[in-house]
Amino acid sequence: MKLADSRLGVLIFAATVLVAGASAWALVFGRDHHHGQWQTQLRAVQPLSAAERDRVEALAKSICATCHGAALTGGVGPSLTGIGNRRSLARIERILVQGKGKNKSVSMPSGLVSEADAALLARWLATR
Numbered sequence: 001m002k003l004a005d006s007r008l009g010v011l012i013f014a015a016t017v018l019v020a021g022a023s024a025w026a027l028v029f030g031r032d033h034h035h036g037q038w039q040t041q042l043r044a045v046q047p048l049s050a051a052e053r054d055r056v057e058a059l060a061k062s063i064c065a066t067c068h069g070a071a072l073t074g075g076v077g078p079s080l081t082g083i084g085n086r087r088s089l090a091r092i093e094r095i096l097v098q099g100k101g102k103n104k105s106v107s108m109p110s111g112l113v114s115e116a117d118a119a120l121l122a123r124w125l126a127t128r
């Protein structure tokens, strides 16, 4: 092999590693970081069916409204309007399952809903 050929090979190899590394980084870290672009690309949230929408709206009204307000625009808990722009779908789901701010005077309780409902609520919250 000529010297020029092997140099080209090394270049192509390096470029491939760079591209693969960047994609892996975006996949792993893009979700929870607040880099709008990647988050939006990865946040292909599956739209809710009419039945799913009815279910989450009933859950929100009966459980979440107590603290977050009737329109979820804030009460003792913060406003959830546009939460999908501030937090990833996975993070919202995790907050619903695990709660948040446990050491604060008012906190987001864990386990308010089942894991299936948490996933549904997260999809709803991420897009509203």
Ligand code: HEC
Binding pocket: 059, 060, 063, 064, 065, 066, 067, 068, 076, 077, 078, 080, 083, 086, 087, 092, 095, 096, 100, 101, 102, 104, 106, 107, 108, 109, 112, 113, 121, 125
């Ligand atoms: C007992 C009151 C209470 C109830 C009931 C409650 N929350 Fe919360 N929630 C809070 C408080 C307080 C926080 C802020 C926690 C913190 O950041 O310290 C919070 C935070 C959150 C957050 C994170 C907001 C952010 O900006 O990080 C989400 C999402 C959330 N709640 C969704 C819900 C949903 C959906 C329900 C209904 C299933 C619900 N909450 C029911 C009190 C409540």
